[in-house]
Amino acid sequence: MGLKIGVLGLQGAFTEHVDAVRAAFQRRGVAGEVGTVRRREELASLDGLVMPGGESTTISKLLRKFDLHDLLVERATQEDFPILGTCAGMILLSREGDGQVEKTETRLLGLMDMAVNRNAFGRQRESFEAMLDLKGFDAPVPGVFIRAPAVIRTWGACEPLGTLYVAEAIPGIGHDPIVAARQGNRLGIAFHPELTGDTRVHERFVEMVDAWRRR
Ligand code: GLN
Numbered sequence: 001m002g003l004k005i006g007v008l009g010l011q012g013a014f015t016e017h018v019d020a021v022r023a024a025f026q027r028r029g030v031a032g033e034v035g036t037v038r039r040r041e042e043l044a045s046l047d048g049l050v051m052p053g054g055e056s057t058t059i060s061k062l063l064r065k066f067d068l069h070d071l072l073v074e075r076a077t078q079e080d081f082p083i084l085g086t087c088a089g090m091i092l093l094s095r096e097g098d099g100q101v102e103k104t105e106t107r108l109l110g111l112m113d114m115a116v117n118r119n120a121f122g123r124q125r126e127s128f129e130a131m132l133d134l135k136g137f138d139a140p141v142p143g144v145f146i147r148a149p150a151v152i153r154t155w156g157a158c159e160p161l162g163t164l165y166v167a168e169a170i171p172g173i174g175h176d177p178i179v180a181a182r183q184g185n186r187l188g189i190a191f192h193p194e195l196t197g198d199t200r201v202h203e204r205f206v207e208m209v210d211a212w213r214r215r
Contacts, residue, residue, distance in 0.1 A: 005206070007036050008049060020194040020199050047213050094112055096108070161178075164179045164190075
């Protein structure tokens, strides 16, 4: 049986991720199916989950409302279940948020040893694109940043995979923030890899899911 990857379809930009995972299956020559998921039974039967961008407070509320929060934490901590979190999804994977995360009572999943700033790039740079050198990728990856978060620091088993070059230090963030990280089978990406047609991030995730299934 092929791999089963779900894209969390509670809120945000999920349809593009479905297409990107499908393309990644094809490009890697891996048999698999992908669709949006919202229910516990669906989450329980997956080999991997993509948590899309959107609004982290809303997604966190819906994760609890749909009774998915604890199951996700359980599967990740007990089985090292693969999760790709992009943008808002990356915020939710983190262990520590910023003041805004606290104020909005966003409940993070705490699955990656890193602290994030939820809207790291401020108003004047709400969205932008940049080429990124990411560890394990042989050529720069295009990154679309939309009200994007950044990783302020990592510790423990969380490994930074790349930074964004910024000419001037960003207040409260500093120079060259981390924009991609990995911990076990969790991959946190600050940008939107589903919007560029470059499916290498999704291909990497498909490989992780494939390896996890063969474990
Ligand atoms: N900064 C947003 C948040 O706090 C995330 C933006 C995005 O996912 N495009 O949820």
